[in-house]
Amino acid sequence: MSQIQITNAFVDEIRVWIERELISELGASLELLFPADIAELFDELNLEECKYCLDILPSEKAVEVIVELKEDTRQNLLLQYSPEEIAHKFIEEFDSDDAVDILNELPKKVSDEIISHVSDLDFSIQLVSLLHHDDNTAGGLMAKELIKVNINWNLAECTEEIRKQAENVRRVTDIYVVDDHEILLGIVSLKDIILERAYTKVSEIFESNVISAQVYSPAEDVANLMSKYDLDALPITDTMNRLVGLVTIDDVIDFVKEEADKDYQMLSGISEVVESTDKIWILSRSRLPWLIIGLGGGLMNSFVIQNFESNLSMNLQLALFMPLVAAMGGNAGVQSSSIIVQGLANDTLGSTNVLPKLTKEFLVALINGLICSGLLLLYAFITGSPGGIAKVVSIALLSVILFASVIGTVVPLILEKLKIDPALATGPFITTTNDLVGLFVYFQIARAIL
Amino acid sequence: MSQIQITNAFVDEIRVWIERELISELGASLELLFPADIAELFDELNLEECKYCLDILPSEKAVEVIVELKEDTRQNLLLQYSPEEIAHKFIEEFDSDDAVDILNELPKKVSDEIISHVSDLDFSIQLVSLLHHDDNTAGGLMAKELIKVNINWNLAECTEEIRKQAENVRRVTDIYVVDDHEILLGIVSLKDIILERAYTKVSEIFESNVISAQVYSPAEDVANLMSKYDLDALPITDTMNRLVGLVTIDDVIDFVKEEADKDYQMLSGISEVVESTDKIWILSRSRLPWLIIGLGGGLMNSFVIQNFESNLSMNLQLALFMPLVAAMGGNAGVQSSSIIVQGLANDTLGSTNVLPKLTKEFLVALINGLICSGLLLLYAFITGSPGGIAKVVSIALLSVILFASVIGTVVPLILEKLKIDPALATGPFITTTNDLVGLFVYFQIARAIL
Numbered sequence: 034m035s036q037i038q039i040t041n042a043f044v045d046e047i048r049v050w051i052e053r054e055l056i057s058e059l060g061a062s063l064e065l066l067f068p069a070d071i072a073e074l075f076d077e078l079n080l081e082e083c084k085y086c087l088d089i090l091p092s093e094k095a096v097e098v099i100v101e102l103k104e105d106t107r108q109n110l111l112l113q114y115s116p117e118e119i120a121h122k123f124i125e126e127f128d129s130d131d132a133v134d135i136l137n138e139l140p141k142k143v144s145d146e147i148i149s150h151v152s153d154l155d156f157s158i159q160l161v162s163l164l165h166h167d168d169n170t171a172g173g174l175m176a177k178e179l180i181k182v183n184i185n186w187n188l189a190e191c192t193e194e195i196r197k198q199a200e201n202v203r204r205v206t207d208i209y210v211v212d213d214h215e216i217l218l219g220i221v222s223l224k225d226i227i228l229e230r231a232y233t234k235v236s237e238i239f240e241s242n243v244i245s246a247q248v249y250s251p252a253e254d255v256a257n258l259m260s261k262y263d264l265d266a267l268p269i270t271d272t273m274n275r276l277v278g279l280v281t282i283d284d285v286i287d288f289v290k291e292e293a294d295k296d297y298q299m300l301s302g303i304s305e306v307v308e309s310t311d312k313i314w315i316l317s318r319s320r321l322p323w324l325i326i327g328l329g330g331g332l333m334n335s336f337v338i339q340n341f342e343s344n345l346s347m348n349l350q351l352a353l354f355m356p357l358v359a360a361m362g363g364n365a366g367v368q369s370s371s372i373i374v375q376g377l378a379n380d381t382l383g384s385t386n387v388l389p390k391l392t393k394e395f396l397v398a399l400i401n402g403l404i405c406s407g408l409l410l411l412y413a414f415i416t417g418s419p420g421g422i423a424k425v426v427s428i429a430l431l432s433v434i435l436f437a438s439v440i441g442t443v444v445p446l447i448l449e450k451l452k453i454d455p456a457l458a459t460g461p462f463i464t465t466t467n468d469l470v471g472l473f474v475y476f477q478i479a480r481a482i483l
Numbered sequence: 484m485s486q487i488q489i490t491n492a493f494v495d496e497i498r499v500w501i502e503r504e505l506i507s508e509l510g511a512s513l514e515l516l517f518p519a520d521i522a523e524l525f526d527e528l529n530l531e532e533c534k535y536c537l538d539i540l541p542s543e544k545a546v547e548v549i550v551e552l553k554e555d556t557r558q559n560l561l562l563q564y565s566p567e568e569i570a571h572k573f574i575e576e577f578d579s580d581d582a583v584d585i586l587n588e589l590p591k592k593v594s595d596e597i598i599s600h601v602s603d604l605d606f607s608i609q610l611v612s613l614l615h616h617d618d619n620t621a622g623g624l625m626a627k628e629l630i631k632v633n634i635n636w637n638l639a640e641c642t643e644e645i646r647k648q649a650e651n652v653r654r655v656t657d658i659y660v661v662d663d664h665e666i667l668l669g670i671v672s673l674k675d676i677i678l679e680r681a682y683t684k685v686s687e688i689f690e691s692n693v694i695s696a697q698v699y700s701p702a703e704d705v706a707n708l709m710s711k712y713d714l715d716a717l718p719i720t721d722t723m724n725r726l727v728g729l730v731t732i733d734d735v736i737d738f739v740k741e742e743a744d745k746d747y748q749m750l751s752g753i754s755e756v757v758e759s760t761d762k763i764w765i766l767s768r769s770r771l772p773w774l775i776i777g778l779g780g781g782l783m784n785s786f787v788i789q790n791f792e793s794n795l796s797m798n799l800q801l802a803l804f805m806p807l808v809a810a811m812g813g814n815a816g817v818q819s820s821s822i823i824v825q826g827l828a829n830d831t832l833g834s835t836n837v838l839p840k841l842t843k844e845f846l847v848a849l850i851n852g853l854i855c856s857g858l859l860l861l862y863a864f865i866t867g868s869p870g871g872i873a874k875v876v877s878i879a880l881l882s883v884i885l886f887a888s889v890i891g892t893v894v895p896l897i898l899e900k901l902k903i904d905p906a907l908a909t910g911p912f913i914t915t916t917n918d919l920v921g922l923f924v925y926f927q928i929a930r931a932i933l
Contacts, residue, residue, distance in 0.1 A: 067694075069711045196678055204715070205674045206656050223673050224655045228646055244517070261519045263733055265654070265715070282732060283713055293743050294825065300750050301821030301909065302814050309826040313843060317850045320818045324884075327814045328855050331807025332862065338803045345802060352795060352802045353788045356809045356918055357781025363810075364752050364777045364914075368770045371751030375744065376759040393763060400767045405778055412782065434774075459751065468806060 039070060044077045051078075051085050060089050068094060072101035075110075084113050096126040099135070108138050116143055120150035128201075129156070130176035130284060133163040163278075171255045172248040174288060175269045175278030178202045181209040182235055184218055189231040191221075209268055209276055210239045217268055217276040219243050245270050248277055253292070256285050257380045296378060299456040300371055302327075323462075330465030334359070334472055341476035344483070350419065351479055354426045355472060361405065362433040362471030363464040369394050369441030370458045377445065377455050391442055398438035402431040425482050429475040436474070437467045489520060494527045501528075501535050510539050518544060522551035525560075534563050546576040549585070558588055566593055570600035579606070580626035580734060583613040613728075621705045622698040624738060625719045625728030628652045631659040632685055634668055639681040641671075659718055659726055660689045667718055667726040669693050695720050698727055703742070706735050707830045746828060749906040750821055752777075773912075780915030784809070784922055791926040794933070800869065801929055804876045805922060811855070812883040812921030813914040819844050819891030820908045827895065827905050841892055848888035852881040875932050879925040886924065887917045 050059040063071060063086060071090075075083045075098070087095050087110070099107055111119055124132050124147055136144040144164075151157040159177040166172030180198045182191045191208065199205060208226065210219045219241040229238055245268045246255050259267050259282065269278040294306055302323035307316055338345070338355070345351055373390070406427040413423030444463060445455035500509040513521060513536060521540075525533045525548070537545050537560070549557055561569055574582050574597055586594040594614075601607040609627045616622030630648045632641045641658065649655060658676065660669045669691040679688055695718045696705050709717050709732065719728040745756055752773035757766055788795065788805070795801055823840070856877035863873030894913060895905035 067692075067712060069713075192677060195674075199674055199678060204656060204672075206654060222654075223677065224645075224649055227642060227673065227677060228649060242517075260736070262517060263519075265732070282715070282736075286710070286732075286736065293747075297743075297747055297750065297821065297825060300747065301817050303818055303822065307822065308829075309822045309840065309843075313846050313850070316822075316843075316847045320815075320847070321851055321854065323818070324811065324814060324851055324855055325858070327811050328807070328858060331804065331810055334806040334810075335803035338806075342799060346799055349792060349796055352805070353785035354781065355802070355805055356784040356788075356922065357778070359806050359810070360781055360813075360915070360918060361774065361777050364774060365770075367751045368753055368773070371747065372753065372757065372759045372766075375747060379744075379758075390759065393759075393766075396763050397766045397770070400763070401771055401774055404771065405774055408775065408778060465810070468810060472806065 039073045039077065044074065047074065047078070047086075048082065051082050056089060059086065063090060068097035069101045071098045072103075075102060075106060080109055080113060083110050092122060092126050096123055096131075099123060100127075100131050104138060107135065111135070111139065112143070116146035117150045119143075120147045121152070124148075124160075125151055125153060125156065128176050128178050129159045129163055130174070132160055136160065136164065137168070166248070169252045170248070171246045171250045171252065171267075171269045171280060172278070174252055174255060174280045174284045175248070176281070176284075177278055179209060179268070179276075179279040180205055181211050181215075181276060182221070184210050184212055184236050184239065186235050187231065188226055188229055188233050188235070188238075191226055191235060192231070195223075195226075204281075206265060209243075209279075210235055211276050215275040217243065217245055217270050217274060220268075243268065246280075247272065252288055255280055256289050256292075259285050260289075261380075292378065295454075296374060296456040296459075299454075300367070300374075300459040326462055327465055330468060333469055337469060337472050337476070341480070344476060344480055348422075348479070348483055350422050351425070351476070354422070355475070358426065358429050358433055358471045358475045359468040361430055362437040362467040365398060365401070365434040366437035366441040366463055366467040367459060369398070369438040370445050370463060373442055373445045374455050374459050377449055387443070387446055390446070391439065394438050394442040395435065398435045402434035405434065406431045421483050425475070425479045428482075429471070429478050432474050432478070433467070433471040436470060440467065440470075489523045489527065494524065497524065497528070497536075498532065501532050506539060509536065513540060518547035519551045521548045522553075525552060525556060530559055530563060533560050542572060542576050546573055546581075549573060550577075550581050554588060557585065561585070561589065562593075566596035567600045570597045571602070574598075574610075575601055575603060575606065578626050578628050579609050579613055580624070580628075582610055586610065586614065587618070616698065619702045620698070621696045621700045621702065621717075621719045621730060622728070624702055624705060624730045624734045625698070626731070626734075627728050629659060629718070629726075629729040630655060631661050631665075631726060632671070634660050634662055634686050634689065636685050637681065638676055638679055638683050638685065638688075641676055641685060642681070645673075645676075654731075656715060659693075659729075660685055661726055665725040667693065667695055667720050667724060670718075693718065696730075697722065702738055703830075705730055706739050706742075709735050710739075711830075742828065745904075746824060746906045746909075749904075750817070750824075750909040776912055777915055780918060783919055787919060787922050787926070791930070794926060794930055798872070798929070798933055800872050801875070801926070804872070804879075805925070808876065808879050808883055808921045808925045809918040811880055812887040812917040815848060815851070815884040816887035816891040816913055816917040817909060819848070819888040820895050820913060823892055823895045824905050824909050827899055837893070837896055840896070841889065844888050844892040845885065848885045852884035855884065856881045871933050875925070875929045878932075879921070879928050882924050882928070883917070883921040886920060890917065890920075 047059065047062065066074070078086070087098065090098065102110065114122065127135065136147065148157050148160055151160065163172070163177065178201050180195055180202055182194055195205070195208065205223055207220050207222055209217060210221055212218055219239040220243045221235060221239040225238055244258065244262055244264065246258060248269050248271050255267060265282045267280045268276055269280060271277050291306065298306060303319050304322045305319045307319045409427045409430060410423055413420070441458070441463065445458040448455040448458055497509065497512065516524070528536070537548065540548065552560065564572065577585065586597065598607050598610055601610065613622070613627065628651050630645055630652055632644055645655070645658065655673055658671050658673060659667060660671055662668055669689040670693045671685060671689040675688055694708065694712055694714065696708060698719050698721055705717060715732045717730045718726055719730060721727050741756065748756060753769050754772045755769045757769045859877045859880060860873055891913065895908040898905040898908055
């Protein structure tokens with residue numbers, strides 16, 4: 034196999050082979066590709082062409098391709114097969130965590146029927162038990178496949194057992210040590226098993242300090258635990274401390290990436306996780322909610338301004354600095370809220386005490402607000418602008434930056450306490466609020482001073 | 484060892500032991516902690532207290548603690564030791580990639596002196612060769628530690644070699660296969676070595692399809708390659724295809740996380756990577772550039788508005804919708820640019836052809852712009868607002884959303900082509916530009932229609 038660029042010429046060639054049913058040419062060409070590259074090729078082919086290719090592939094490789102496909106391509110492609118075919122051709126070949134992820138993507142009726150066709154009873158029981166777990170828990174991330182040995186065995190017995198179990202497990206680094214009741218006791222590395230003598234007892238060389246998580250722990254905690262302690266795999270236990278599964282780093286990376294993408298898109302005002310390659314309607318739908326909130330905010334702004342129309346008509350210069358005050362409030366607010374949201378996501382915020390954080394944000398805002406106001410006054414002085422307006426704008430600027438920073442700090446912390454995604458506080462929702470309050474403060478100050 | 488919460492009471496206890504020099508109590512307590520937890524403890528102690536604890540720890544654990552520390556704590560703590568001490572106590576115990584990362588954090592003069600004190604000549608040569616690589620290349624991420632075997636050996640010889648080499652290598656999953664000239668030929672898993680018979684030749688069981696990267700490849704490509712092909716480790720070769728190092732998934736995760744944080748903060752208008760726990764002055768400094776750009780933009784806005792002061796005084800109602808038009812341009816622009824920036828970062832954008840992407844963004848903007856304008860007209864109709872203003876605002880809204888989306892799509896793509904970080908296009912810089920253009924378009928339309 035080799036990494037290749039999926040060019041248009043290559044796709045055309047594949048198409049011609051499919052049309053002429055040149056199976057041996059097609060098979061030889063696909064054999065050279067990695068599963069991830071075949072998945073990329075499938076993006077360019079229609080469903081029937083994909084199915085034709087998939088049926089040619091050896092089943093071990095076919096399932097790897099399926100894992101790599103985009104969700105909607107995978108769904109559509111699988112529904113070309115009967116539930117019985119899906120069970121025997123694909124599901125039985127997957128690791129349990131991947132199998133469950135894919136079953137979860139299919140309609141409930143179809144996935145139930147697929148499981149009823151799985152011939153290995155143990156495996157179908159595993160699947161049903163995994164299907165019960167929430168996606169956002171350790172149980173939802175874990176696979177059942179792992180290698181465990183009994184603490185009373187010697188290494189020769191271990192090797193024998195590994196030989197038996199290894200067939201089902203793709204990558205082996207650590208072996209888990211349990212007692213007769215399946216209680217997790219520790220871990221022994223494959224490296225140590227190779228390096229020690231065959232008659233050494235597991236109990237003599239195993240490491241009893243093993244970090245594990247319970248099956249109902251939130252996925253976020255699992256991710257933070259693995260990142261903090263630099264773990265490649267985390268054993269999962271039930272409430273009795275019995276070993277029930279294993280979360281591997283690749284599953285956690287996918288989870289962390291999705292969460293980060295969600296936060297990023299929330300910050301930029303996009304309400305569902307989308308890619309620029311998604312369909313136009315999906316892209317449009319994901320952006321509309323925030324645009325409409327912005328529209329509503331803009332209309333509310335017009336009410337605020339209308340209230341002060343008399344001040345405005347007396348002093349038209351006030352209109353010149355409305356966008357400035359509104360924009361600066363929005364900027365300062367997002368700066369504060371995004372750093373809190375990021376701290377919450379990375380679990381680096383430390384204690385949950387709000388007051389010191391608030392004081393700090395207030396001081397930062399005070400410094401920045403004073404500098405910005407000072408620059409503005411300096412500008413007014415140099416250009417000889419009317420002093421009254423300059424005073425109003427600079428006081429409003431300082432107040433708005435202070436206010437927006439406090440709101441930006443407090444709102445995500447409150448949302449987190451209420452178990453609502455704090456990233457909500459970074460979107461246009463809060464920017465719009467800050468705009469509104471900013472303009473209101475601006476005109477109030479103008480009314481007081483001018 | 485067990486995971487514990489670092490409470491204030493625990494920190495106080497540790498302090499008392501240090502003060503009274505109760506080494507055995509202190510040692511016993513630290514022995515129970517994981518390195519990551521000791522690093523957390525160090526955040527609460529002063530430098531001398533940290534040094535006292537570090538000197539008590541066995542050197543193997545001490546270096547793991549150092550790796551886990553925050554950059555500035557680590558720097559200050561290490562500088563409590565002489566270069567010679569740093570070399571013998573710490574650097575010689577690290578993996579080469581961690582050692583180089585830490586040397587890079589220290590003043591050049593100090594790091595040179597440290598290397599001159601490293602007693603293992605081979606290791607110091609490795610360090611010097613790694614120091615030459617740019618942080619943002621495969622060479623900057625890779626470690627020299629890996630296990631390689633010759634293709635002509637049998638598995639018994641391999642096991643013997645692994646036994647020798649494994650001392651320097653923390654985790655072993657794959658063994659790399661090279662020829663007599665160190666050219667990378669393939670890979671064999673530790674699992675296979677255990678499962679096959681001792682007299683089997685490496686050449687019979689090794690996998691020749693190995694994905695590798697060259698030492699000068701950008702770190703971003705390395706990350707995308709490992710994520711695309713789900714790799715835990717990626718062998719790195721020189722231009723002659725000789726195996727020179729190994730990038731492991733943990734290094735890549737750190738790199739990807741840093742890049743994602745940078746993009747997130749850029750989007751929220753923060754110009755350097757900071758955490759909410761950083762010092763007030765650093766937080767303030769990281770936000771000022773964008774606030775000042777916003778200030779400049781706001782002043783430029785005031786010029787635009789001033790140009791249309793006669794229109795404004797004739798029709799004061801125009802002022803009511805200035806914030807709406809400006810904000811919607813900003814929102815739509817950031818939505819477009821952030822999705823392009825994310826696509827570039829995840830390498831999911833596909834071909835580099837700009838036209839289809841632009842057409843798509845234009846269509847999405849057209850749909851959303853029409854919906855928003857329609858809602859606005861509906862609102863004006865229901866509330867019986869003056870028709871002229873409603874017409875101006877809705878046409879301006881559509882134009883601004885279209886314009887901002889196109890700018891938001893094109894600018895990050897252009898920056899990428901110019902090898903400038905495209906995330907720059909998501910910050911307040913582009914929002915400010917969109918504000919400006921939005922107001923200009925708004926008043927031009929007003930002048931034409933009213």
